[in-house]
Amino acid sequence: MIHASVADYRDAARRRLPEFAFRYLEGGAEDEVTMRRNRAAFSGITFAPRVMVDVTNVSTRTTLGGRPAAWPAVVGPTGLNGIYWWRAEETLAQAAHAAGLPFALSTASTSLMEDVRGATDGDLWLQLYVQRNRAIAEDMMARAKACGFSTLLLTVDTPVTGQRDHYARTGFTLPLKWTPRLLCDIAIYPRWTAEVGIRGVPQLVNLAESARLEGGIEEQAAAMNRQMETALQWRDVAWLRRHWPGKIFIKGIQTASDARIAFAHEVDGVVLSNHGGRQLDGAPSAIEILAEVAALAPAHAHVIVDGGVRRGSDIAKAVALGAEGVLLGRAPLYGLAAAGFEGASDVLSMLRRELEICMSLVGCTDIEALDAGYLARGEWTDSRAPIIRETES
Numbered sequence: 001m002i003h004a005s006v007a008d009y010r011d012a013a014r015r016r017l018p019e020f021a022f023r024y025l026e027g028g029a030e031d032e033v034t035m036r037r038n039r040a041a042f043s044g045i046t047f048a049p050r051v052m053v054d055v056t057n058v059s060t061r062t063t064l065g066g067r068p069a070a071w072p073a074v075v076g077p078t079g080l081n082g083i084y085w086w087r088a089e090e091t092l093a094q095a096a097h098a099a100g101l102p103f104a105l106s107t108a109s110t111s112l113m114e115d116v117r118g119a120t121d122g123d124l125w126l127q128l129y130v131q132r133n134r135a136i137a138e139d140m141m142a143r144a145k146a147c148g149f150s151t152l153l154l155t156v157d158t159p160v161t162g163q164r165d166h167y168a169r170t171g172f173t174l175p176l177k178w179t180p181r182l183l184c185d186i187a188i189y190p191r192w193t194a195e196v197g198i199r200g201v202p203q204l205v206n207l208a209e210s211a212r213l214e215g216g217i218e219e220q221a222a223a224m225n226r227q228m229e230t231a232l233q234w235r236d237v238a239w240l241r242r243h244w245p246g247k248i249f250i251k252g253i254q255t256a257s258d259a260r261i262a263f264a265h266e267v268d269g270v271v272l273s274n275h276g277g278r279q280l281d282g283a284p285s286a287i288e289i290l291a292e293v294a295a296l297a298p299a300h301a302h303v304i305v306d307g308g309v310r311r312g313s314d315i316a317k318a319v320a321l322g323a324e325g326v327l328l329g330r331a332p333l334y335g336l337a338a339a340g341f342e343g344a345s346d347v348l349s350m351l352r353r354e355l356e357i358c359m360s361l362v363g364c365t366d367i368e369a370l371d372a373g374y375l376a377r378g379e380w381t382d383s384r385a386p387i388i389r390e391t392e393s
């Protein structure tokens with residue numbers, strides 16, 4: 001099977017995964033307008049290529065969150081990865097580090113952070129969902145500190161879970177229930193069942209460890225849903241600071257005015273994000289607010305952007321608009337779900353190669369010099385509804 005692009009890995013993931021797992025990976029909130037917009041926003045940006053430039057050597061090397069990175073991307077936090085691959089987070093972290101990138105572990109991970117640390121000595125970030133019982137987050141931060149994680153991503157776009165219609169359509173529930181419908185679903189995916197299903201339901205072990213929960217995924221997910229802190233506010237950044245000595249990024253900023261507030265609270269960085277279109281349908285795309293945020297960010301602040309990055313040229317566009325780098329959500333997951341470490345690694349290699357090709361073709365030899373001067377003014381609309389490939393129902 002030839003995989004020429006991230007889209008090909010998406011198709012391969014779809015073939016290997018039961019419907020409930022693929023939809024969990026792929027699906028957005030409500031009518032998926034924001035999810036499609038994330039792709040459309042990239043398509044609307046046009047380069048202003050410079051020709052007759054010596055592009056014999058092109059450098060993508062940069063710094064991300066204050067540390068060196070081979071190219072401007074971080075493998076982002078995604079929950080429940082164990083439904084795609086056995087030891088999914090260890091595998092993703094190893095692929096990220098082999099590619100010279102940091103890896104961000106989700107609060108809702110299916111591997112313990114200690115095991116992920118044991119699997120790699122690369123740069124690790126922790127994504128934090130805060131539960132009403134603050135002692136859980138405090139314990140997570142203490143464990144991450146002991147494991148040498150460098151950076152904390154506080155996710156703030158998820159006080160409640162967005163309305164995801166596909167949960168009802170596929171029979172997926174949190175807590176996960178092996179209903180006859182789900183059992184029929186997995187029965188027609190023998191490869192997945194042999195490789196993943198046979199090991200039991202993946203557990204939210206990271207959360208369970210800090211919450212001292214002993215039940216299975218059902219109890220853990222129910223706890224996570226019911227006990228999410230809905231009263232989190234800006235003043236809580238000071239609480240985080242007391243418990244986290246490293247860098248603090250706020251993930252899920254969706255307006256320039258909120259970015260301004262975040263910087264006023266002296267966070268180290270922001271991740272402009274609408275959670276891959278999985279939360280508020282109707283939210284703006286991060287790339288649309290990027291230039292405004294980059295212009296108001298203090299010089300020392302880190303600005304990362306995510307949502308819909310599927311091509312190296314998307315990364316170039318984000319950097320040109322002022323991002324330090326991008327956060328990758330679904331793209332490496334497609335690779336992981338299709339072919340484990342090899343798949344995730346191949347997706348990352350493709351993105352880097354595409355970024356290098358893009359830089360050569362726009363006539364920019366150093367990623368640090370890629371700025372808005374390499375972009376054309378004005379928007380262009382792709383009449384082909386530029387989602388990666390139309391979502392099949």
Ligand SMILES: Cc1cc2nc3c(=O)[nH]c(=O)nc-3n(C[C@H](O)[C@H](O)[C@H](O)COP(=O)(O)O)c2cc1C
Pocket residue numbers: 024025026038076077078079106107108127155251273274275276277278306307308309327328329330331
């Ligand atoms: C399957 C899946 C699970 C996710 N889980 C989390 C999570 O646990 N915490 C979080 O902050 N973001 C989570 N996200 C959002 C990603 O970190 C990221 O913001 C988003 O996927 C970027 O969009 P993209 O998938 O189009 O690249 C998840 C995304 C996906 C696709």
